[in-house]
Amino acid sequence: MKGSIELHKDRFIEELIEFLRIPSISALSEHKEDVQTGAKWVADSLKSIGMENVDVIETDGHPIVYGDWLHAEGKPTVLVYGHYDVQPADPLDLWETPPFDPVVRDGKIFARGATDDKGQLFLHIKAIELLMKENGKLPVNVKFCIEGEEEVASPNLVPFIEQNQEKLSNDAVVISDTSFIEKGLPAICTSLRGALAMELQVKTANSDLHSGTYGGGVPNSIHALVQLLDSMRHENGQVAIDGFYEGVPELTDELRAEVAKVPFNEDQVKKDLELDELFGEEGFSFHERVGIRPTLEINGITGGFQGEGLKTIVPKEASAKISCRLVGDQNPGDIYAAIERHVEAHKPTGTSVSLHQYIQANPIAIDSANPMIQTAADAYEEVYGVRPLFPKEGGSIPIVEVFSRVLDSPVVLMGFGLPSENLHAPNEHFHLENFTKGIETVCNYFRRLSE
Amino acid sequence: MKGSIELHKDRFIEELIEFLRIPSISALSEHKEDVQTGAKWVADSLKSIGMENVDVIETDGHPIVYGDWLHAEGKPTVLVYGHYDVQPADPLDLWETPPFDPVVRDGKIFARGATDDKGQLFLHIKAIELLMKENGKLPVNVKFCIEGEEEVASPNLVPFIEQNQEKLSNDAVVISDTSFIEKGLPAICTSLRGALAMELQVKTANSDLHSGTYGGGVPNSIHALVQLLDSMRHENGQVAIDGFYEGVPELTDELRAEVAKVPFNEDQVKKDLELDELFGEEGFSFHERVGIRPTLEINGITGGFQGEGLKTIVPKEASAKISCRLVGDQNPGDIYAAIERHVEAHKPTGTSVSLHQYIQANPIAIDSANPMIQTAADAYEEVYGVRPLFPKEGGSIPIVEVFSRVLDSPVVLMGFGLPSENLHAPNEHFHLENFTKGIETVCNYFRRLSE
Known part of the structure; x- marks a missing residue:
């Protein structure tokens, strides 16, 4: 698989650049048509890799793109979620190159949406393409549900999920919209505030x-x-x-120990933020304060x-x-x-x-012992040579709790971003190494799920 | 005197309208020339009534206008202070008529600066004109010191006073830049915070x-x-x-009694401000809170x-x-x-x-027993039929303390405004009744000082 990724890498990057050129800013009404263009681009991309029932579903806001391939009889069904909308790009003058004119520099691709979430979404589409090319079929059943309103709090996806529970039913929801602990140290987030x-x-x-x-x-x-x-x-x-x-939740020794596994360099954080001292609730560590408090x-x-x-x-x-x-x-x-x-x-x-x-x-905690998550960890470990950690993130991705609650699915937060990639900020970028290794990890994961 | 005021009233108002047309906003640099125009207008006005040594004195900011008439040998010298600069006029859309297009309605003149302080300053100039016309001379020695930076905290007048103590020496500083307690109830303010x-x-x-x-x-x-x-x-x-x-200062029974003399209708204040309750330091009345605390x-x-x-x-x-x-x-x-x-x-x-x-x-307290103040009270009483009160004002006119301290003069705050005249706000106005009665009071005061 690694070989065929290498073979197609340049084309994949060309296609990602094309995707990143679309200024699909969901928050700004003057970009409404661009968001539509983004939805159509995703739908075409899904069709081109052999997905079926591809549909651009209009909502009161921006469209949801759906597509599936459900011919892996007896195998698990995976729902891949991602979003094709992006944050506004201002302040523009702080960008080294224009936000919607993607460039590759030092092994990174720079553009608004590079890591959040177009790059991370697109690697799933390319993983499916390769799996399909290899065998003419997929090892698991796959459904894509791609929204264009994540950056505006998913107002229309929530009712869509509630009204389409059968259509969206699955054995695991897979989302790549989070990040590693640091370069080379992958993470599957198991808690969102x-x-x-x-x-x-x-x-x-x-x-x-x-x-x-x-x-x-x-x-x-x-x-x-x-x-x-x-x-x-x-x-x-x-x-x-x-x-x-x-x-x-009461803070058990076990939970403290799990949180403490994630490395933390206080001096570095203080230096990066130019702070004399950190501050937070008395009696708790930084990661406890931002993760589980x-x-x-x-x-x-x-x-x-x-x-x-x-x-x-x-x-x-x-x-x-x-x-x-x-x-x-x-x-x-x-x-x-x-x-x-x-x-x-x-x-x-x-x-x-x-x-x-x-x-x-609502907050959500995901049991890291769930086999769907442990199998994802196996896939990371094979590709990256290191087993991912299961951090408790301080942020909120409201739709994760909705998927979990309404569809009763385990949610696997397989992030491929890095915390340093300027999410929501000027000079957003995505490391191409994690783009290609991400494709490899996803292929590996879906094959393992089929076993 | 009342007769000759009546005789000239229409012309006086025409002249005041001309003065009010000048947008002499000291805070806004785009009005720098207008402020100069204001200074020149005041100087011309002083010359036209027979003042001598009239001078437009340039400063690092806006000019000070000086003029005097010092031929009343053996009589007291009065320094009249006022300011020809005005507050900015925004928000413009809340003005019923444009701020620099003065109109007379219901016995009031509407314009920025009408009551603060052009109207109140101009009534002194017109009082002097009438006194001069009547006798060919004045009953007291008069100095005018008119600044163009009162609304920006008088940065250049303070050093000017310090450097010109002889030129500005006097027996009383008379300032009309405050207001009555209410319509028909005059006040000589004896304390500024x-x-x-x-x-x-x-x-x-x-x-x-x-x-x-x-x-x-x-x-x-x-x-x-x-x-x-x-x-x-x-x-x-x-x-x-x-x-x-x-x-x-410790709150003596005497001081409390003096403050309590000024009428206060709590229900009316609450109604006017649409407040359920007033609030302030525990143990003090409203007038104590805003006047002497x-x-x-x-x-x-x-x-x-x-x-x-x-x-x-x-x-x-x-x-x-x-x-x-x-x-x-x-x-x-x-x-x-x-x-x-x-x-x-x-x-x-x-x-x-x-x-x-x-x-x-610095705060300042003025002794209401001072004869310069009691004589002013006599003048008010003769014209208005009621003796003025001596309220403790909550506001600050920094220059008052400087005049008092540097020139060692009693300051007589003979206000002719009303508290309802929209000082610093849209639709600022001045009651013409107090313009003409103000002229009468000032003439009466200067004559009494000569006795």
Whole structure:
């Protein structure tokens, strides 16, 4: 297989470049047609490798691309998920080469979407092509479900999964949209934190007031917001909202040991981020804090006068964006209600306070002992010569929990990215070594699943 | 005198309209020439009424206009201060008629600068004109010192006063740049709070970080800022900075009684501001809180993501604008140092914090028993039929303390504005009744000073 990958490598890269040229930015309405072009390109690509029932399924937003090949009787069925939409490219001036003009440099391909997720998605399509070429058939049944709204929180894929459970049924959902621990050290992520995001707004008087005339005598919306926000977290980093930690798994020695397996160089992290000290919940390591502990972070704050110099007003309104990462059995709905209660109970005198919810996603933990995952680990080990680790990621991919819950499938997060590949940032890239080894690993995995 | 004011009223208003047409916005560099035009207009106006030694004095910023008439031998010398610069006019769309196209409606003149301070300044010029016309001379010696930088904190007038103490020497500084308690109830302000303004900035990592990957494990600049700001004020409204209250006068029964003389309708204030409750330092009335107690207010705050929707980042920096109003013997420099110490002592883990000072101004209290003030009160009483009150204002006019300290003069704050005249806001206006009665009061005052 390695030989035939080598043989076709240049063409595969040419095709990936073509895919990466499409500015399929799902968040920006001026790119709506480009997203459509992306969907059509994926559908054509699936057809060209022999997938059947290929369909560009329109939604209220951007299309979902479906295709399958279901002739491996008695063999497992694998659902490959990925996304053809990409993040916006700004700030453009920080890109060394234009984001939608892909170039290969130092064994890496640079373009928006290179690692997230076009490169990682496309290696599955090419693995299937090679397997099909080799035997005229596939070792397993394969379904592709490729969406164009991952970067905008998958608003239409969730109902699509709920309404098409039979069509999408499978023995494992395979997703390549995560990354290695570091170069040469693969990872199968077995935990994703849930998410809950909201905006908190505080209003006081009906207009900004002169701080000379009124200062000291009327409620100040920023003081009130600051007081409310500060009441949500203790100085030791613990979240101070009643009920917040309900459902958080107890930290067993076993779990700590598993987390501690992932190497961590604190000095390097501090150096990279130019921080004197890290900070987080007392009594936990960095990887515990970002992997298996929940958190509440203020993402943005705004209020009053923000221009140059000063304007001595008592501001009439202020607001903050807040997001939580959740773990274990924490229920986003319950946590949101707890925050609502907290805000109501701590509302400062003379203020009116409102809370607006943006998103919520359940956390998910995946049992690394599941044979579908252990077999994937075997495939990595054969190709990379090292067994992958099973890290607990701090991020959220909401659709993973939906696949797991609605289709009752194990989800295998076979990432081929590297943490250093500028995901969501200028100069995003993907290492071609992991593109070709990724194809090899996927072929190996599907063959093993057939045994 | 009332008769001759009536006689000339229409012309006076025509001239005021001409003055108000000049968009002499000192804060905006594109209006630099307009500010020059304003200075020249004032100088011409002083010349036309018979003032001598009229001079447009260039500074590093906008000019100061000087003029005098010093032939009332043996009589007191009055220095009239005012400013010909105005605030910016935005938001323009909230003006019912354009800010620099003055119109008279319902007995009020609408324009930027109508009450602050062109209308109030111009009534002195017209009073002098009438006195001069009546007798061919003035009952007192008069000096005008009119600046074009009041709205940008008088950076060049302060050194000008220090360097021209002889030229500006006087027996009273008369300023009309404040307001009545309410329509028909005049006021001579006898206390102005000092001011101290600064910006507090908190930085953490060298870039915004993904709140999934890092959230909970690294310092968050907004959390840190919020924690710092919240530590500056107790929930009962008291400022929590060590040493902040040093120099604040003890609240005697006498002082409380004097403050309580100024009428206050709490229900009306709450209704006007659409507030359920007022809020301030525990144990003090509204007028005490805004008049004779110091305060610390957050005027603006900014940090992290502020667009629509959400972006789940751990923000790298956040900042807030803070201003204090000071009273009694509070020293702005000492207070600033106390805040610096507080910030350093409360700096959250993993953050770097900086403080930048904008302005400072000393508080001032004026003895209402001073004969220059009591005589002004007599003049008001004769014209308005009611004796003015002597309120303690919450605002700051930094130059008042400088006049008092450097020239050792009593300052007579003879305001003719009304608190409802939209100072610094759209649809600023000035009641023409107080324009004409103001001229009458000033004439009456100067005549009484001569007796």
